[in-house]
Amino acid sequence: MSIYQTLKKEIEKLDLKPEKEEIGQVLEVGDGVARLSGLPYVKNFEVIEFERTKTEGVALNLEEDSVGAIILGDFSRIKESDIAKRTGRILSCPVGEELIGRVVDPLGRPLDGKGQINAEKNYPLERIGPSVMEREPVNSPIHTGIKLIDALIPIGRGQRELLLGDRITDKSPAALTCILNQKKEPKRPICVYVAVGKKEAEIARTVELLRKAGAMDYTIVVAAPASSPVSFWYLAPYAGCAQGEYFMHKGRDALVVYDDLTQHGYAWRQIALVLRRPPGREAYPGDIFYLHSRLLERAAKLSKEKGGGSLTALPIIETQQSDLASYIPTNVISICDGQIFFDAGLYLKGQRPEVNIGLSVSRVGSAAQTKAMKKVAGRLKLELAQFLELEQFLEFIEEVDPETRKRLERGRRVREILKQKMLSPLPFEKEVVAIYAAVEGFLDNVKLEDVGRFEEELFKTIDAEKGEIFEKIRESREFDQEVRSELDKIIHSLVKKYAPEGD
Template identity: 50%
Template sequence: MIDNNKIIETLEKKLMSFGGDSKTQNVGTVTKNTDGVITANGLSNAFMGEKIIFENGSAGTVFNLDEDNVSIILLDDASGIKEGDALRTTGEILSIEVSEDLLGRVIDPLGNSLDNKPKIKIGKKMPLEKIAAGVIDREPVSVPLKTGIKAIDCMFPIGRGQRELIIGDRQTGKTAIVIDTIINQKSDKRPVVCIYVAIGQKRSTIAQVIDRLNSEGAGSYSIVISASASDPATLQYLAPYSGCAIAEYFLEKGKDVLITFDDLTKHAWAYRQISLVLKRPAGREAYPGDVFYLHSRLLERSVKLNKENKGGSITALPIIETQANDISAYIPTNVISITDGQIYLQTDLFNAGIKPAINIGQSVSRVGSAAQTATIKSVSGKLKLELAQYNSLAAFAQFGTELDAATQKQLDRGKRLTEILKQPQFSPLTENLEVISIYAVTSGLMDDIPTDSFPRFEKELHEFAKKHYQDLLEALSSGERPTEQTLKQINKLVEVFKKRFV
């Protein structure tokens, strides 16, 4: 609704100032247009990252400043721009309008709506490129960000403000982990704003993700930024920075934000394409020399602010797609070294039916354990070690050698642990249910249950607990170390349920 008084006031103000405020513009002329990269002369006062407006209304941003020309990457269609066209600087750095209205919306990296819903209200201008918060403004990661995935929450916990890489070949369940994590936030007491940045993906895949988020009720607190494979490389390059700018808006309000970049491999490809068109020197795998900085400056914006700065956080879950499980390629090693840990998904495990297909040995969370609650820590303490030992023993056991009773027991336990860590897609669990499942196996309560009945047993056990053991579930939600009595109650719950289980 237009406020008439405000319009008149603005007009009066502008007219009153007529003649007083000279507007200095820096102008130039297009000399070349190559694949969305414009070379122009003039613009002697332009600065890096400045927004440029062309004669036909198209926008661009300064990407190269040379001795006598300027290279500009286009943010719109390149076809309308021809040699000799005029262009001017705006004095503004590229930014995106952010407001609460963005929640539940699908936008492009420039903030334009893609979902045919009402116009997004103009909000605060947030710069796409910003220097990350300094060390004084930060505090260590201490609050968990629950993914609802047992294997991750127990062994590779993620804290709010952490950067945890999800890495693996195609079709190993990388996006599924991210979607599950977003869905799981609806059950969290401290709400988290979720931002899903799709870079260089098929539009059909993005549509599926949006559909899933909406059907699971996660749409209301999520924002999807779409830069699909059919969008210009410039938009794909800008998409993660837009996501970060939006995340910083909510961070300024003291909120916790989860941002997922799906995926940074394609982001690096887009940047490589732009750099090659700009004739920047190509390095390893034809990537430009600053490809490390491309991702480090992006992920460095993930932060846990201290109380003086409202205590908000940005947790980043970047995704990297590997080729033939090669995590030592250029981009994977770069991003592994930048992030605070990685969850490595393997095709072999996926094909063997272990979903999520997490490789225990090569996955790690470097800071997350500080954010793990005492409840989950108490049941998952030795889980990772036991599973790692099981995996090495299982390799030997394949040769069919005779095994002593202790080794056999260890193998059996490992098999059960692997089985309980399996989890279907789109069904994240709350922490209390995760604790019950893990404790039931690690304490040997499920030793007499055949492993192929585990999924049904677990599902029905959870339903039984929700119905008859509400007090126990509440005690396990406190985040504190379970008392002897709580553990006894879990024992009782499982024993009672076992008698009913057919």
């Protein structure tokens, strides 16, 4: 058989059909953003593929004669005139149980060297939050393990509580303390920690801290370190939210920490300016409010008909010189259901946690507290408010009457008992006991410098002599008369040891 006949036979076997393929061409590329011609029917947030490098991008700007896309990877490899194709896929990431205990990038790719993740489901990064009718009021607490926050600014499951303060303050450690505390909670939520624009060494330290405490057993870390493309900084919070939503839709509780949304705002500003979107205040684009509102609106407590799951959001914002009135902080404050303000002034005075109670609020309030905490915290708010007002007033007065002096001394002891080291969460039942001892005046005869030691010894004494006190509070979530009388006896006997001689 001749070569001609062989070729003819092979060609006849071919089943050639015309295929329609939508392609575009790179016009310019820089700073993680490419501008393309063509692709007239591409959708917003659709994944496109650059043919030569096999790098992916996401379409964001759909203009009349061009498409603006962010590049998911090394943009330096993409050149002018490169061909880009539509994939028909909306950007999504793998979600599910398989990701628990793993460190991933915003696309769900592993960063911890523990092998591939074979997730059964993918969730889109962008999704509209639950409607009003699909939600129900927030009514159960998510304990942070920080006495001051759980008593005065309680956070509920399904709430959005903003943590904000200057760079030096303990915003991130407070959020990590909350994650660590979930290990002891009876209805433990799945936690997602989103690190945006942080140093890789800092992220590694955080992961190691969580691992040593056993918190990685219920935590997913979504990392977009400082060395990653700006597109990953922008996508990381949405990816973390998608991870939490999966568990919410399964009827479970999830907690997402966004650390921090200031870097997220910077990333979007950079992308928007390169995409030539009109700049507004502080050079942010006009949709900077929508950037954060569409993310935080996805946090919710779902109704029983929808499974009753919840997604709690703890966004973190960095302020400049404690300025709460600047652009991004005011935006996020107005979106959230309350804020906890970490005051740099209190931090420098040595108060820990350095929470400014006057500028902090939880709009869910006591609805997100157990009966036991409500009983002791009601008095605490009043005692502390009166003390802070009195302390401010007494800056200008040297002599005070005995009654005022007594109230002042009690207030100082209440403030002292609320002091706590970060990353050392306290179980809910111990918080109740410590606050009860302070507001009922048991510490009035204990020296101020001995309050911390008294608290530690009180916990050890109860564990050794009447461990059932903690057990009853933990299980019943109430603080009944029987528990109260047992506790009074222990505190009275312990106070005698600490009372100054002659009292």
